[in-house]
Amino acid sequence: MSDTATAHHEDGHKSLIIDNKKLLMWLFLGSDCMFFGTLISTHLIYRKINPTEIDPTVNLFSLELTSFSTFILLMSSFLMALAVSAMHKGQIKSFRRNVIGVIFFGLIFLGCQVYEFTEFVHLGLKLDTGTFGSTFYLMTGTHGVHVAIGIFWLICMYFYSYTGKMDAHESAVDVEVAGLYWHFVDIVWIIIFTVVYLIEFIGK
């Protein structure tokens, strides 16, 4: 994880404004905005075109469950911020504690999503159920994959911290980059929660 191209080029680095890896992550997140933008707008457009696809009398979404998982994901972002701050101060134990918290909360969120998906399938919403099933599962599924990748990344970091190769100077950037990713995934969820879930409750 401590591999950085920055080290190769210390000598040629006078125009540095923002760390290479951080800039790369910002670019990726910009690109990712377009990924989710495409997915979410596909969903919203089809929701408008095919409004009667799902039975409006059936309450598909559970406000309680999804609010709970949204809250959990928000809190995981809070712990992630604490982990980044701990790494900056070189407090490796505090870093580990917080990262374990993020991983745990992320897993709870994924668990909620798995539970939710099974519920929906039982209620009759399948991948090939009109366009709603298609757009909903691809969009939330892509988000779930993002969360899963983030969890995997943090698990790797957690174990890597035991090799003794992490230090406040070099690894803080790596942790910060993971943090940027995690916060972004969280923000995307808040948008999905608002325009996909909450919007269904208007007038109900």
Added chain:
Amino acid sequence: MSTTVTETHETSTHYGSHVLKPERSNLGLMRPDHGKSVLIDWLTTVDHKKIGIMYGVIALFFLLVGGVEALVIRTQLAFPENDLISAQRYNQLFTMHGTTMIFLAIMPLNAAFFNFLVPLQIGARDVAFPRINSFSLWAFVAGALVINFGWFLQLLEVMGLFTASGPTAGMNDLVPSMGWFGYAPITGIEFTGAGTDFWIMGLQILGIASLSAAMNFVVTIINMRAVGMKMMRLPVFTWMTLIVSLLIVFAFPAITIALAELMFDRVFGTNFFVTAGGGQPILWQHLFWIFGHPEVYILVLPAMGIVSEVLPAFSKKPLFGYAIVVFSGAVIGFLGFAVWSHHMFTTGLGKVATAAFSLLTMAIAVPTGVKIFNWVGTLWGGRVRFSAPMIFALGFVWMFMMGGFSGIMHSSAPADAQQQDSYFVIAHFHYVAIGGIFLAVVSGIYFWLPKICGKMWKGNLSLWVAIFSTVGLNVTFFPMHFLGLLGMPRRTHTYLEGFGWETYNLVCTIGAYILAFGIFLLVVDIIRCLRSGEPAGDDPWDARTLEWTTTSPPQVYNFARNPIIPARDALWEHKHGPENRKITYEPDDGHGIHMPSQSWMPMIASLGFVPLGLGLSMMQAGVAYMGYVAIFGLLMISLGVALWALEGPGGYHLHPEEEN
């Protein structure tokens, strides 16, 4: 090469040693540095120059492949009711011609120039992430293999050794055959066979390659500039690279998602583009062109960058209106996201949308016109030398303008409704693609190949290349304007006598062979230069930018000491400017030059896309065990990435002996 080397972990007092020993990575494996095998050296390289050369060679190969496909298409159309090839084969050829030229020829040719030139032009020793750069190259190779693999299966099918079963049973179009923009619903599982799946997987992999390369270049250009190389001192080619990279970062996600949705439709039975399930095929057109129109500028802006370097060098004048040229490029990039629906005027967008996209399309002609004005302004009053690169650059300005004029005609929606899907459109974008991009790329090859290989061109063959390719492209594509206005639809396998199309088609076909002969001469000229060119020297053209201060070919570390840039057109000012504008160099700190270690891991990770892509596609054609092959590919990618992360960056120090 007069360099001595010490390993990182050794002290730098080891100056006299010439011993190059590979080091062990953090995993305990030997790094492929300083090996004797040339093959391993190229496969594992992280040197931007070698990666650029590989991009260029592979892209030129695919340029020839796409050219042969075009020749077969033109031969089929030479006479009415010709039956050289079947209609299905014809569909496959025009689909693969478009896909190959755009994704496997022009984009990687541009990437070749980006890779070789950008670090040299900004005074850096490599790109920001050398191993990601290697990953991008090999992912591009993987995508090219996957997208072309259908030809092999199709050959087996023709020989009677293979028939499609499984989800696409009975559909034996194993090469993509639905046109390079793959409109729904023809890409649906009930209409086309496994060829579409190869196309989906191949494009998806090429997208990953382009995205990773683009992000790498943005970071490189923003962060790796030498001291004094301010943004407004960057060579225009580097500026265009930055804009193109940002376009890729923001435009490719649209097609990535569109391809993912299409894949889900075909594999898992979703309804994104399936009318029976409530889906709307028009969604594909929107998503595709939201990517596809920025893609047009992704292709052409590097060409404009090349020309903006060549014209000043051979006019002995600075580029006229540097800031305006840069700004126009940025405006083109920005507006490029706002004109996608001009590809869809005939789909019934509604009056307001049509008018808006029509106006925006006309608006985008303004910055393009400004650029042409500035190029002409550069020539004005300059001491023009008609060397090979200059001839092609001038050809670009003229021919690109012709393509631009027919482009403006398309921007008017009522006119476009007449021209839609006719040969007029073919004429338009081939003038832009061949008259514009191809001529600029050839200009770039003539300009920079002496720097790349260290050898100078021989004789005047370049003039014949220019004559045959320019005459050929005009004879081929100018009559297509008339063909289009006479109503000949594009993508037509053959036609009947009596529409007045016979003569024009025959002329087009003859032109295509003239153009092909021009390209053949270009290949001959390149081989002659490589085999028996005289040494080029550092600055054979009396050029202006930083890459010409390095040796030809440049040393692996590019610059022995980091340059300090006093002005725009740094080398020109250094040679001919006042005393206070000389390029100076940072003092040697005695630690030597830190070079990144070579690595197998990016190649292993990216070549894992081959079994993944082929496995998923061939599953659709009912080939046994392909699910396992796909899983193997996924494991290979994961393993490659994991080992990549764990092996550590490594590196070693070089000590070039000072010559001056």
